[in-house]
Amino acid sequence: MPYRGRSIGAGRHRLRVHQRIDTLESELETTKEHVRRLENTLQAVVRNADDVSIGGPCSCGESFLFVRDRELYCPQCGYQRTI
Ligand SMILES: [Zn+2]
Incomplete structure (x- = not known):
């Protein structure tokens, strides 16, 4: 396996990955809230539909x-x- 030296851009790349993960985490949180609201609404709709x-x-x-x-x-x- 060839050794890959650290390039100058490696630190910046790692920072981008962290930013991407932060963005994904906040998107996931938003999506979870959205799903929870939809589930609650759907349950209420189903309760009201005979x-x-x-x-x-x-x-x-x-x-x-x-x-x-x-x-x-x-x-x-x-x-x-x-x-
Ligand atoms: Zn289907």
Whole structure:
């Protein structure tokens, strides 16, 4: 394995990586808050809707499944199945 000497830019590169990680951490925090708000809202919506509940994630990976009148439905890809 060839030895790679420290280049002059290595320190600056490390700083950029740190800044990138900081940015990602704050984006992740924002995303987590957003997801939590959406979950709370969705739970309230489901509580207020008589015959709808939320099933597991759809195989398309884009949405959870609606469960309504013994039928699973994905609002994202249109998948439908009677249970
Ligand atoms: Zn789907």
